[in-house]
Amino acid sequence: MPINISNEKQRDAVVAMEGVRPKRDVRYVDEDMNAVFNRRLLKTDVSHELPELMKKLPNFEDISEALVDADPEIDTENFGMFLTETSRVYVGDGGIVHSVEEFEVVTNPDGTERERRPRKKEPQNINTDVPLKWTGKFIKKPDAVKRFVFAGKKQLAHINGLTFDFLYEIAKKLHEEDSLLLLRAGEHRDRPLVMNRGGKPYNAFLEGRIEGDSYCLILHLSNMELKRPAPIEDDRMPATAKRKASAEPEDKKKLTRAKPAVTEHDVADAEPKKIKAAKKKADTKTRK
């Protein structure tokens, strides 16, 4: 995967970014020491599950009899087949749906709903016309490991002789500083890194190591601080939210509650089926 990154002199280059795998020493063999493989296979599909069977046989007794007599829940031709090249699709009552509206439901650590909003799929920002900026913000390694959990790692690699020199110099600088460099994306150096469209945003820190004439540049990705969760009180409301709520004047509280659940676009677009159906019913009654 290409990544467009700039150095201390704000010169930028497109280089390669590779995934970092954990070392794995365990593998499995059969009794004759031959390699074995894991394969995903089909156990059942939706057309053989209970809701579909109930469309044909509405009561459970009939279904029970059918299960014993005729095995309608099993497709002997297809069940057990190896699954390759699968894809993910949205499915409704009428089958595959191609046009959908997606909403994100943001939930607090205590499980209460905080926000409901139309989903935005941010594009990737690691290989655009605007290179990832050298922020100059160095964090000493011992401080960084005390503050952040690094959930993922990538490694940067050169694609030719010129980019070897470019990356080696970056690694050497970071090695000498004994620090991680904060990397940001966007024109204003204010965006976390997004690797794929709709992917998770990460705070990224670059580490450089040197061994003779070779280098190792590791991009540490973090979306979590090293800290304890806030205690959740008995009434299932987080302490901070409770303090905030009690500090608000009464009229403001009412205003907050009166806000629509969806923060962007038309509220009507965001209404789930049940609300829409209830409104429709109410309208019909009024007209009558």
Added chain:
Amino acid sequence: MAKPLVLSLDGEEFPVKLAKIDRERLYGSVTVEAFDEHGDEVFLRVLAYDGKTIIDKGGTALATVTEQGDSIPRNRLIAVSSDGEELEPVPSSFSAPNLLERATVEDYLSHTVKSVYALEAAEESELDHLRDSLSDGRIYKFPFSYRGGLEYDGAFLIGNKEGIFMIVGQPAVLKFLKLGQAVVLEPTEEQEVAADDLDFDLL
């Protein structure tokens, strides 16, 4: 009461309880709901390569097969190392005291993180000496396996003002690259992340 994990440093033993920490517990989570043009809720499912078989959650299984494609039960499998040596199972780290060793920050940064725990003193024990030992930025490590298994993970103890944390990870394959080891640049992957995989956006 759950058995404590016993850590051993400078001849002193520290029984501790583990409390798992993840992003959801710190910041909450984001789930995605989707609706069709009539406002009816729709759900993500797996579509098989034939373009017509739709599979719900739990509709697939993993099977271990031989080179010929024959299924083989798990109890007939043998775990071996990369050298082909048969592996001896390792015991759970809760079964005996775990001796702490000094680790470097580079050693820690060379691991891919699997899980994070906050440590609490088990009943009637004190962690003062352990806390003091970690206060100057020192990192300690020990081999860790929660339930026992085929290999240990690396567990690192890090202290900060919030307390003592244990970060469990596996060593990563990191490459030192020389001039002649240029890689071929693959095109940008515009592949989308599955909608139900998204729990981000709280940064």
